[in-house]
Amino acid sequence: MDDQDGYFGERVAAGYDESSGEMFEPGVIGTTVDFLADLAGGGRALELGIGTGRVALPLARRAVRVHGIDLSRAMVARLRAKPGGDAIGVTIGDFATTRVDGTFSVVYLLYNTIMNLTTQAEQVACFRNAAAHLEPGGCFVIEVMIPELRKLPAGQNVVPFHVSPTRWAFDTYDVATQATSSNYVEVVDGRGEYRSIPFRYVWPSELDLMAQLAGLRLRERWDGWTGEAFTSESARHVSVWEKPAGRP
Structure with missing residues (x-):
C-alpha cells in the first residue's frame, strides 16, 4: 500500500481509467449524470472519492457546481490533467471524516467506493459525514454491488x-x-x-441502518440509474437517502 495515497497510488492511478473502461462508456456516464444532476437541481454536489473525475467532470459540464474529497493525490492528478479538471475543487483526505465548507444538495459515493472503507465504524462515519454536508432536503446517493x-x-x-x-x-x-x-x-x-x-462488503439493510443513525431516511432504491426495479436478483443498487427538511 502507498502510505500517502492508500491503495490507489501512482501504479493504480496510471491505468485506472483503462481498467474501469466499461464504467466510462457514454451510456453509463450519461444516465449517472442525468440522475445526479436532477437531484442537485440548482445546488452544489459533493463527490466522496472523486478519483480521476469520471462523473465529476461531465456533471460539472451540466452546470452543477462540484467539489470532491479523495485520499489519493495520484488519482486527483489525473483529474487535474483533464479538460476542466482544474476548475473542480478537491480536498485531499479520508472521505469518511474530512469536512469541507458549505452545504450541498447532493452527496454521492459511486462504483462500490463505500466498500473501500474496511470497517463498519468507518462506513457509519461516512454516513454521518455525508449528512453533515447536506442541506435540509438534500440527498446522499450510493451505488454499490450486492455481495456475490x-x-x-x-x-x-x-x-x-x-x-x-x-x-x-x-x-x-x-x-x-x-x-x-x-x-x-x-x-x-x-x-x-x-x-x-481490501474492502468490506455491506448489505442494503445495513446501509439503511447506517443512514438512520446519521439522521437520514431512505427515499428510493433502484437496480440502476434508469429506474429499474430493485429485486432479489439485482447485482447492485443505487440508493438515495434524504435529510429531512428542518433538520440542521
Missing part, C-alpha cells in the same frame, strides 16, 4: 472474475467479518506481479 456470496459453493471463499494467459483476478470473502479483497496476478516480461486491495 451466492457464487460461493460450500467451503469456498474465492470467486475468480478474470482469467487469461497473463492475468488472473479473484475476490476473497470472509463471511464472518464481511471482509473481502480483490487480488490481481499479472505476468509482465516473464515475471509475476501481485497486488491486493
Whole structure:
C-alpha cells in the first residue's frame, strides 16, 4: 500500500481509467449524470472519492457546481490533467471524516467506493459525514454491488472474475467479518506481479441502518440509474437517502 495515497497510488492511478473502461462508456456516464444532476437541481454536489473525475467532470459540464474529497493525490492528478479538471475543487483526505465548507444538495459515493472503507465504524462515519454536508432536503446517493456470496459453493471463499494467459483476478470473502479483497496476478516480461486491495462488503439493510443513525431516511432504491426495479436478483443498487427538511 502507498502510505500517502492508500491503495490507489501512482501504479493504480496510471491505468485506472483503462481498467474501469466499461464504467466510462457514454451510456453509463450519461444516465449517472442525468440522475445526479436532477437531484442537485440548482445546488452544489459533493463527490466522496472523486478519483480521476469520471462523473465529476461531465456533471460539472451540466452546470452543477462540484467539489470532491479523495485520499489519493495520484488519482486527483489525473483529474487535474483533464479538460476542466482544474476548475473542480478537491480536498485531499479520508472521505469518511474530512469536512469541507458549505452545504450541498447532493452527496454521492459511486462504483462500490463505500466498500473501500474496511470497517463498519468507518462506513457509519461516512454516513454521518455525508449528512453533515447536506442541506435540509438534500440527498446522499450510493451505488454499490450486492455481495456475490451466492457464487460461493460450500467451503469456498474465492470467486475468480478474470482469467487469461497473463492475468488472473479473484475476490476473497470472509463471511464472518464481511471482509473481502480483490487480488490481481499479472505476468509482465516473464515475471509475476501481485497486488491486493481490501474492502468490506455491506448489505442494503445495513446501509439503511447506517443512514438512520446519521439522521437520514431512505427515499428510493433502484437496480440502476434508469429506474429499474430493485429485486432479489439485482447485482447492485443505487440508493438515495434524504435529510429531512428542518433538520440542521
